[in-house]
Amino acid sequence: KQEVTQIPAALSVPEGENLVLNCSFTDSAIYNLQWFRQDPGKGLTSLLLIQSSQREQTSGRLNASLDKSSGRSTLYIAASQPGDSATYLCAPRGYGNKLVFGAGTILRVKS
């Protein structure tokens, strides 16, 4: 059974800092891994999707890496802004087609 751990659970930083959010998963037999953000009381917004054959994906100030063999993914946020404040979730997708979510990292960027 896939288990996903996200570290840190919460993070509070001043505006402009570069951030690293970590995700580890126990079953490396995955199709891909997706990072999402969730704003309070809202649904999920997809940020990045990394296929199992890829090492990195970039979108604007976001960069996600994947080391499938070691069961790790990292989301890097450059030059953080107050609008980045949200909960960030990682979710590997297994061959059963299901996303399994971590508990998330709650990010607060202070202006």
Place this chain on the structure above:
Amino acid sequence: SAVISQKPSRDICQRGTSLTIQCQVDSQVTMMFWYRQQPGQSLTLIATANQGSEATYESGFVIDKFPISRPNLTFSTLTVSNMSPEDSSIYLCSVGPSQKEKLFFGSGTQLSVL
């Protein structure tokens, strides 16, 4: 990308009643999923709903409590039956064109049961 409309966005219900949540997608999709997010928790998959077949439920979820319909490739409903306060959660539908593509989520239904 897929645009998902989920209704209602929120509701307050009495114990013992049922609520049906609708999920409408702007394009035909094979796979549709229903998730629950309990207060302060992450998302848990309830069931997978594919058109033309019975929904597949995850461990801990049963059809009598969470009946699902999938009449076509753009629409699904989830019913939360005989509700109790423990059912207070956000319920989200999700769609994925294929295994290798992104999953997209609706904006969720915030359910409170009194």
